[in-house]
Amino acid sequence: MAIARHGAGPTAGLQALGSQVHPVFMLPPLAASAFGAVLAGTTRLGATDVTLAPLALVAHLVAVFFGLYTAHLKDGYVDFHIRSEDDDHPLTARGCRLALAGATVGFAFALAGVVAVAGPVAGLLTLPGWVIGYLHAPQFDTNPVTATAGYPTGVALALLGGFYVQAGTLSPAVLAFAAVFVVALSGVKVVDDTKDVLYDRSIGKRTVAVALGPRRGREIAFGLMGLGMFLVVAFAIDGLFPTGSVLATVPFVVVAALATRGDPELATMLLIRGAYLFLAVLVAAVWFRPLAGVPLPDIGVLGPYTYLATEALFGTGAFALLWRAGAWRAAARTVVVLYPLAYLWDWYTLEVGVFAIPLRTGVELLGIPLEEHLFMLVVPAFVVGVHESLRHDTDG
Structure with a gap:
């Protein structure tokens, strides 16, 4: 056969x-x-x-x-x-x-x-x-x-x-x-x-x-x-x-x-x-081994504006995601709810010396650096932007 x-x-x-x-x-x-x-x-x-x-x-x-x-x-x-x-x-x-x-x-x-x-x-x-x-x-x-x-x-x-x-x-x-x-x-x-x-x-x-x-x-x-x-x-x-x-x-x-x-x-x-x-x-x-020995880019050359520069970068990303998903209201509600808790957590950990932020402007507001206030806006907005973008893609 x-x-x-x-x-x-x-x-x-x-x-x-x-x-x-x-x-x-x-x-x-x-x-x-x-x-x-x-x-x-x-x-x-x-x-x-x-x-x-x-x-x-x-x-x-x-x-x-x-x-x-x-x-x-x-x-x-x-x-x-x-x-x-x-x-x-x-x-x-x-x-x-x-x-x-x-x-x-x-x-x-x-x-x-x-x-x-x-x-x-x-x-x-x-x-x-x-x-x-x-x-x-x-x-x-x-x-x-x-x-x-x-x-x-x-x-x-x-x-x-x-x-x-x-x-x-x-x-x-x-x-x-x-x-x-x-x-x-x-x-x-x-x-x-x-x-x-x-x-x-x-x-x-x-x-x-x-x-x-x-x-x-x-x-x-x-x-x-x-x-x-x-x-x-x-x-x-x-x-x-x-x-x-x-x-x-x-x-x-x-x-x-x-x-x-x-x-x-x-x-x-x-x-x-x-x-x-x-x-x-x-x-x-x-x-x-193409990148062996190549150091990471040092943005510390921005001195006291280094932290602000990183927040501007990620804030731009959060803005783009929220715009794409049309999730402004969701982000605003999330920030409003989380901000007081985040503020207390941030103030306490800074007060007791859990961490330090050397590359900042030195401007403080309500007992914590200005950059930390912005951080508490950018991170929740970024998270909501990612979540809503994923949900939008899935439903679509």
């Missing part, structure tokens, strides 16, 4: 097998494995730097590839031959089973190579990639958590494995990068799953969009992506990531902002490409 549904002979069979190599989804995990190697090569471990081991890198990349290939084969087999979800599939049911067996054997040999060159722990970090791929359908895609986090977790495991086969250990930095990938890519996956909510519901797939609805799903998705970008900045400030890592958030945030206005299909397309850019800039930041 032929393995290809369209055509006969070895050529048709090879074409059918090759059709299950999906570069769009294979590239991020393979790139994550290579990024792990780069990160290991630029991470200080004790007294010496790690030297890249090409054989270990190749073995791990091959294992990651066969894990992904298994996932694509199994997903196509289930969606077409079992669920009748897809309109067509190039492989027969027998062809899918044979290809799955072959991919599993390929993975096993690659896994043995990983263990041989990097040890059993490296194998334990690599094996779950195949397990996730094989169980994605029809097991994992019937639960919102595993349906969403399966692929991002596979990318994170590829990163950890790529690092470990080079370094022989895991560092806090690589664990933090893996966490960022899981969080941010889970957001992208939720958006992707909003494309097929009705059909997924009809066949028992339990994605986040099915469980909570498309609108709520998109809110969670962009929240996860925002959290991922925040973690990059926070880890860079903490020194865990290279300072240049913050540059990787710029293209992703721009693309995500554009995606908020697109339908699920367009948004997914944009976000996938944004994820490529994000990973590419991260690799460059780790490899070249």
Whole structure:
């Protein structure tokens, strides 16, 4: 019996097998494995730097590839031959089973190579990639958590494995990068799953969009992506990531902002490409360390007007948000209610010496600096502006 549904002979069979190599989804995990190697090569471990081991890198990349290939084969087999979800599939049911067996054997040999060159722990970090791929359908895609986090977790495991086969250990930095990938890519996956909510519901797939609805799903998705970008900045400030890592958030945030206005299909397309850019800039930041040693801009040169300058900046942002959302009355009510409490809190903490404000004009009003009065206006207005803008976007 032929393995290809369209055509006969070895050529048709090879074409059918090759059709299950999906570069769009294979590239991020393979790139994550290579990024792990780069990160290991630029991470200080004790007294010496790690030297890249090409054989270990190749073995791990091959294992990651066969894990992904298994996932694509199994997903196509289930969606077409079992669920009748897809309109067509190039492989027969027998062809899918044979290809799955072959991919599993390929993975096993690659896994043995990983263990041989990097040890059993490296194998334990690599094996779950195949397990996730094989169980994605029809097991994992019937639960919102595993349906969403399966692929991002596979990318994170590829990163950890790529690092470990080079370094022989895991560092806090690589664990933090893996966490960022899981969080941010889970957001992208939720958006992707909003494309097929009705059909997924009809066949028992339990994605986040099915469980909570498309609108709520998109809110969670962009929240996860925002959290991922925040973690990059926070880890860079903490020194865990290279300072240049913050540059990787710029293209992703721009693309995500554009995606908020697109339908699920367009948004997914944009976000996938944004994820490529994000990973590419991260690799460059780790490899070249572009902002290493570059000090932060010192606005202290404004002297006594420094605090006022920051309030003017954020006040302008608050003004823009309130104007956009038409939330002037809401902001005014909030400020009126909070101001007396904030005033007492501020006066007391200044009085007992909890904090000091050296870069200020020295002008005081009602026992506290002028700048603190403005602060108590700007912050609530900014919060209301953000809240009302988000609510406006959601309702719209």
